Amino acid sequence: ITICYHSRGELTKKKIYCMRHRRQMRNSDPFNLPERRFIELFRLNKYLVRQLINDLHPYLSNPVRSYGIFAKTKIFCALTILCHRQLPKKCRTRFQFWVEPNKHSSFGIFPGTIGAIDGTHVAILKPRLEEHNFINRKGFHSLNVQIICDHKMLIRNINANFGGSTHDSFIWRNSQIQDYLNHLHEQGERNMWLIGDSGYPLQPYLLVPIANAVEESPEHRYNMAHIAARNCIERCIGVLKTRFRCILKERTARYSPDFVAKLVTVCGALHNMCIIQNVPLFDDVNPLFAR
Numbered sequence: 291i292t293i294c295y296h297s298r299g300e301l302t303k304k305k306i307y308c309m310r311h312r313r314q315m316r317n318s319d320p321f322n323l324p325e326r327r328f329i330e331l332f333r334l335n336k337y338l339v340r341q342l343i344n345d346l347h348p349y350l351s352n353p354v355r356s357y358g359i360f361a362k363t364k365i366f367c368a369l370t371i372l373c374h375r376q377l378p379k380k381c382r383t384r385f386q387f388w389v390e391p392n393k394h395s396s397f398g399i400f401p402g403t404i405g406a407i408d409g410t411h412v413a414i415l416k417p418r419l420e421e422h423n424f425i426n427r428k429g430f431h432s433l434n435v436q437i438i439c440d441h442k443m444l445i446r447n448i449n450a451n452f453g454g455s456t457h458d459s460f461i462w463r464n465s466q467i468q469d470y471l472n473h474l475h476e477q478g479e480r481n482m483w484l485i486g487d488s489g490y491p492l493q494p495y496l497l498v499p500i501a502n503a504v505e506e507s508p509e510h511r512y513n514m515a516h517i518a519a520r521n522c523i524e525r526c527i528g529v530l531k532t533r534f535r536c537i538l539k540e541r542t543a544r545y546s547p548d549f550v551a552k553l554v555t556v557c558g559a560l561h562n563m564c565i566i567q568n569v570p571l572f573d574d575v576n577p578l579f580a581r
Contacts, residue, residue, distance in 0.1 A: 320366055330572045332369040333533050338563050372534050372557060397441055397519040402481040405438045405446050406523035409458040413542040414550050426454030433547060435554055436461045443526040444565050448558045450551035458489040471495040485520050530561050533571060
């Protein structure tokens with residue numbers, strides 16, 4: 291009897307704590323914070339968060355009970371988790387998005403280049419099914435995420451459909467954007483390229499470095515220009531992972547591969563919102579070390 295009474299008392303205390311915590315969240319307003327502190331906590335500025343609340347409000351129900359959580363508070367909680375921890379369960383879908391490329395992007399001596407492509411690993415827990423498909427060359431479980439960005443670090447395509455054991459070139463050959471560019475080439479398009487590292491195949495619409503180039507030769511100068519132009523994708527991935535810590539290797543995502551794929555895509559969309567609005571990145575971590 292004593293044990294049962296004690297358990298009941300603990301449950302009552304927990305319920306009271308939860309109700310008080312929800313009341314505090316409901317009564318507090320993060321918009322009263324200074325702009326810099328607001329960006330440090332939520333990564334987006336106040337304008338973008340208000341826009342996000344307006345866009346998502348029709349899809350989020352307001353509480354029926356007095357101690358429920360309002361839609362605005364749910365969005366703030368989700369942003370906090372994305373930036374500092376991880377998202378709650380559960381989701382079953384994977385998806386990718388593609389924005390029509392800007393043919394006038396500036397990539398140094400590579401006119402007509404629409405973006406730079408690279409892959410990055412997002413650590414996950416050991417999956418229940420097909421574990422061997424998710425062990426990467428470094429020995430941990432991950433998704434190999436293909437990202438394409440423009441010279442402004444705006445993400446134009448993101449594909450998180452493959453496990454960590456999959457090579458970058460295989461993901462590329464099985465991506466919709468590869469089919470899209472191949473179709474444009476067959477239609478006569480000859481002034482549209484992506485640039486990628488040596489892990490990708492040389493194609494009429496994909497420029498890669500020249501292997502074993504002799505120093506001071508034209509091939510070597512091409513490689514140096516290629517590296518400088520491709521630097522934007524390295525910085526893009528670093529900024530993405532610095533801004534949204536939930537996809538860092540140190541914050542191993544403790545969810546299914548399907549859910550993590552959606553998490554990465556959501557982070558990419560929020561990253562684009564920050565880039566478009568020139569939201570500064572207030573952080574003590576160098577983005578180049580966040581890959």
